Amino acid sequence: MPDAFPSASSSSSSSSSSFPPHQEIVAGCRVFVSSYFQLGFLPKSIFLESVSRNLNTVSPFLLSCILSISARFTPCLVRRYGGSTLATENFLHMARAMAPSHMYRPTLDRTQAFFLLAISEWGDGERDRSSMDMGVAVRMASILKLHREETYALPPGAPAEQVIRAESARRTFWMIHSQENLQAGYSSPMPFPPEDITARLPCDEHAFAFGVHPAARSALPGTPPFRKEEEQQREKQRRREDEGTAMDIGDEQQQEEEEEEEEEAQQEQQNNNNNYQCLFASLIQAHNLWGHVARRACRSDLKSGGACPWEPESEYQVLTQQLQAFEASLPPRHRWSLWNLRGWREEQMHLAYLSMSMVLRVSAIVERRIYLDEILFSVNNPHGTVSPRTKTAPDGFWATMSAELFSNVLELYEQIEAFSAVRAVSRDGGGSGSSSGSEGFPAILVFCVYICGSLAAYLTRYPQLCPRVAGRAEEMSLRCLQVLGDLHKAWPTSTRWNQGLQQYAGPLAAVAAAAAAAAAAGGAGAGAGTAAGSGGSDSASSSGDGPLTPGDSSSASSILARASVSAYMDLSDGIHLSDVVDDAVIDPRLTAVSSSAQNNKAAHQQQQQQQQQQQQQQQQQQQGMAGGAGPFWKAHEGGPSHADAEAAFSNELFEAEMNTLLAGEPDFGWLDFERGGA
Known part of the structure; x- marks a missing residue:
């Protein structure tokens, strides 16, 4: 040594x-x-x-x-x-x-x-x-000067070692840029403004490994090389329009032929762009978009001024269109599918592919989650003013946003299930391993599980938000709780996400486990077995057939979550989710939507608290009858205290929640939540 x-x-x-x-x-x-x-x-x-x-x-x-x-x-x-x-x-x-x-x-x-x-x-x-x-x-x-393209200039015929060294330096810059976006928040400015970045994005892994100059490189939107390419495209378009204006009517056929040739050329150019847009470049751009979403979500003045979200020039519309345009421009192999995941796993780049796919889904979710107050108010009051802070939205605007929100949650859940299946395969195959015997993974994936589980629990409490997805909300929240309980051990910083999700889905998990135990003790094993069987089938179908279907403890734990949900729904007559999962636990902002709403609900909340106390006693009795069987997510004895709930929820993504929960510690979590901003 x-x-x-x-x-x-x-x-x-x-x-x-x-x-x-x-x-x-x-x-x-x-x-x-x-x-x-x-x-x-x-x-x-x-x-x-x-x-x-x-x-x-x-x-x-x-x-x-x-x-x-x-x-x-x-x-x-x-x-x-x-x-x-x-x-x-x-x-x-x-x-x-x-x-x-x-x-x-x-x-x-x-x-x-x-x-x-x-x-x-x-x-x-x-x-x-x-x-x-x-x-x-x-x-x-x-x-x-790693952010400048001239730094990477090499003489013609440079040896492969120099090409690899230059690409390593280029990738170092883009990884720093990408990580800064992942940890973005209101008070964390961009370290490299886009207008100062002339470096183009990395090449693909094969060119990097062999030390080969790529034929072309893509550029990050907003940077000078990207704007230069846009200007060149606009100039070509202007020349075509000028030439078309000067043509005689008798040349219409020739014009049509030239237009067809131009369309073919544009399609060929798009194919070329897809060819040199490597997965690393797509990952960087996805993280860059997340940085914009995260910084916007943390702004304290988000809803105090500016255009309403349904107006074309609003930040919401602009950023949403950017997300949609980026996904539409992705090469086919970079778009989400189980088939592509299998392919990238064969290339040993599946975690990078999942990171890109899941971050895109979280970006689309958080961009809409900002307006969860307005969405819920609109659903419950279809003919009322959405919020004192906003004007009246067009008919169906909030319903459409809600459907888009939970459609993205559902797709994120499918990605989480696929990720769990991949980890199960790695364990069975004797992979590299972790403390729990599986391969490593980036911490951003843990955050994605938290976002999915918290919104699934929210939908469990308010199924009217999206009836199409509500039927799977309980299953999703419990499964995410189980997955997060396993993943967060590798990254201590994610412990607060795990605590936060326990506040969301924990009460539901406790009741589900107690109901399942009571079913077994009461001789209802056949019903529970049926639920477990259907859960196993669901697990297989959600993860797809073939090598991604888990056959170990991961699959069993997924079945347990689904079986607990089924037993809960079958055996908990008289127990309502509104009694188990309190509004303030699901989303603390609901306690501070407006002062008038609070006054109108005061009497109802007092009555609800009494019902909750009675329900808690019933739950304790049920758990006692079940032989003290605790929930599978191993909650601490006695459950989380009110202080724990505030601490866990202080990593919420929105300034309104922070105002409600300032008693908690504000300086942790994936985003930067410093009180009052910078």
Whole structure:
């Protein structure tokens, strides 16, 4: 072991600050590039070969930052350090100790290291540290001019090694840009304004691996190269129009032929664009759109002025059209389908594909979720004013938005089920593994599960929002709760999302589990068996046939969730969801829609509270009859307190909810929720 790499046997410090044996370092790096970091700035084969042959070829600082991410997913490292948390802390401790000596000398590998350190710290819940280290990476990238296309200019006939090195630098910039968008919020400005970015997007993985110059590269919308391409297209269109005006009537046939040729040329150009629009480029653009959605959702002045969402020039319409246009322009292999997921899994890029697909769905969901107050009010008061803050919307506007919202939730749920099936296959196949025996995954996927589960629970409480999807809402909320309970263990920062979803779907899960246990104790096993059987069939159909259908505990847990829902619906006569899941738990904003609405509901809420107290007693009795069987999501004894509910819900996406829940801690979560903004 080189002196630069303190080993567990040679280091005088504890094992919490030492590198493991060489073969375990290689295992951690392999997990990093094969699962968590499927699309990244490291040329996979070259990097793994270098690490395997000679550790001195890789910076110890960069290596410690890599392992601080992958250690939690690497079985041998988890065993060596006594758990995924301790394994992560070991390499975080090493990286932090080395960081000061690398901070003031900007190089590409140091930029990469600080970027990875920021990701690891953010995932570990160290949000302030993460922000500072990401700032160092951003500043280094700026000093190195990684956002400028001229930085990557190479002489004709440059060797493949130089091409790969330049592409690695380009990808480093775009990963920093992408991660900043994923962590976007109201008070986190864009580190690189679009007008300053001239760098084009990355090439595909094959060109990167072979060191080949791509025939063409796509550009990020809003950047100078993208605007230049748009202007060129407009200029061509103007020339065609001018030529058409000068033509005589007798030349109409020739004009039609030329128009057909032009259409064919445009179609060919579109096909070429699809060919050089690699998955990495699509992923970056999807994250960029999410950054716009997230920053908009966190604005405190979102509904206080400006155009109404149904007006063509409104921010809602503009951003919604951008999302739709981007999805429509995606190459066929980048669009969501189980077939494409199978293909990308064969290419070992399925997690990147899922990240792009799920982030797009979450963007479409959050963009509409902003108006959940208005949607619900409109559904319950079809002839009334939507809100004191808004004008009257066109007929059917809010109903259409609600249908679009929950259609996206349903599609996101299908993606979550597919993701769970892929993880099950990885476990069965002896994949790279994590602390729970499965491959690594980015934390954004955990956030997507939270968003899906919370809105499914909301629909369970208010099925009138979307009757078409409401029939599956309970199943979806319980399943997301179960999936999130498994996923959040790998990323401590997602613990609050898990707590938040427990506040949403936890009461429903408790009643469902108690009802299922009561059914078994009361001799209703046949009915429960039927429910489990139908749940298994549903699970298979939702995940698609073929290799993605899970056949292990993941499938069983999905069946358990569905069986609990079925038993709950069959056996809970007299128990209403309005008694189990309180309005303020589903969405705290409902308690602050308007002062007049609160006054009108005061008497009803008092009566409802009394009914809830009686219902809680009935639930406790049911659980006692069931032999003390707790819910499958392992809630703490006695259930969450009111203070816990406020803390969990303070990661809601909207300023109105923050005003209601300022008693909670506002500085955690995927988005940046600093009170009052910057």
